Amino acid sequence: MKKPWYHYLFTRSPIAKIMWGIASVMITILALVVQHFMEYPRMDAQTLSWEGRSVEQGAALYYNNCASCHGYQGQGGAAPALNSRYFFGTEVDADFNPWDLPEERWVGRLTDVGWAGSMHDYVELTLAGGRPSKAHNQWNQVMPTWGSQFGGPLGADKVIHLTNFVVNWREEALAQTPEEDPWQFFQDTLSTGLPYMPDEPGYDAKIAAAIQAAELAGREAGYMIDGVEAAPPPPARAPQELYVTMTCTACHGVDQDQTEDNRGPVGPYHGNLWETAGSTVEGMSAEEYVYTSIIDPNAHIVDGYPSPSSMPATLAEQMTEEEIQGLVAWLLDPNKEVD
Ligand code: HEC
Ligand code: HEC
Numbered sequence: 485m486k487k488p489w490y491h492y493l494f495t496r497s498p499i500a501k502i503m504w505g506i507a508s509v510m511i512t513i514l515a516l517v518v519q520h521f522m523e524y525p526r527m528d529a530q531t532l533s534w535e536g537r538s539v540e541q542g543a544a545l546y547y548n549n550c551a552s553c554h555g556y557q558g559q560g561g562a563a564p565a566l567n568s569r570y571f572f573g574t575e576v577d578a579d580f581n582p583w584d585l586p587e588e589r590w591v592g593r594l595t596d597v598g599w600a601g602s603m604h605d606y607v608e609l610t611l612a613g614g615r616p617s618k619a620h621n622q623w624n625q626v627m628p629t630w631g632s633q634f635g636g637p638l639g640a641d642k643v644i645h646l647t648n649f650v651v652n653w654r655e656e657a658l659a660q661t662p663e664e665d666p667w668q669f670f671q672d673t674l675s676t677g678l679p680y681m682p683d684e685p686g687y688d689a690k691i692a693a694a695i696q697a698a699e700l701a702g703r704e705a706g707y708m709i710d711g712v713e714a715a716p717p718p719p720a721r722a723p724q725e726l727y728v729t730m731t732c733t734a735c736h737g738v739d740q741d742q743t744e745d746n747r748g749p750v751g752p753y754h755g756n757l758w759e760t761a762g763s764t765v766e767g768m769s770a771e772e773y774v775y776t777s778i779i780d781p782n783a784h785i786v787d788g789y790p791s792p793s794s795m796p797a798t799l800a801e802q803m804t805e806e807e808i809q810g811l812v813a814w815l816l817d818p819n820k821e822v823d
Contacts, residue, residue, distance in 0.1 A: 553623075771812055
């Protein structure tokens, strides 16, 4: 009998049958794995297109609701600019840090208002809640409340679309020179730094505007935004003055020596501190000992006094490092006096 054309599909050997089974399971697994990895780019693409559509919808909402105050291009007018380099803020060159900012050198609107969250959250919350409390601002307009959760006219989805639209200006805004940046400084600007470099066009005018706004608000802006020079810190207070104003005299005195039978009222007398400080704690110099006693009263408790120390640890926080150092040197002076 002639074999049918599909005769090769019949497998007689059991080993071969098992092999076929294994192979088909492997192929199925492989197909699942491939499909799994293809899903991510597909979802990313969908998110992108969703965001794109969200920005488009946000644009329409913006032109209808916001442009009259914030400008059609976000350039400001009756309300602050949003399409602005200062508004988005930027990272300042690590080599150029005249503001003496601690770690981060991110400067702009968010650092000025002290907002720790993201730009997206800042915009979303501002426009959802509005700024009803700022009825008397330099714009003579109040930022209305938009979010329905705060009694405004727009649902949460529309607020998100608007936020996406505003945040979408970022790249364009960051390409502005100081001259092109439409930002008008708020009178409540703290100005912890401006995101401009001295060699950019319009730098001086921008700095001048920021200083003027700060002065109008009765603030000192000089040290931070003058761009090159840091203004001198306030002069250090004299040790005698600190000894009185920091209430040291309530518990200590410098006019008597601390001895076994002549102990200060609450804390030890400081008259002979210059003599004893160097030998009170082994391995600590007199300066180290006095310094530590002030910034961390519990680090070492003077014999005969209760633990924890009744001396407040918060006193040091109210003095600058320079002032504490001055106080230490003065306390170790045998001829110190308080008026
Ligand atoms: C009636 C005018 C007016 C309208 C309309 C308006 N705003 Fe405002 N907006 C203001 C004012 C004024 C401020 C500044 C308030 C202040 O002094 O803090 C402001 C502030 C903002 C801020 C914060 C700016 C900053 O640097 O702190 C954002 C973001 C904002 N508006 C977005 C919008 C959006 C989005 C819309 C449209 C839904 C909108 N605004 C509609 C007047 C308006
Ligand atoms: C509320 C009371 C109180 C005040 C205020 C206070 N101290 Fe004291 N101080 C103490 C007591 C109690 C001790 C002893 C216990 C200890 O070691 O903390 C002490 C210990 C010290 C010592 C170590 C003295 C030694 O003889 O070894 C120094 C130095 C000192 N204080 C400096 C200061 C200075 C400077 C101020 C002001 C900035 C100050 N204290 C304010 C209560 C006070």
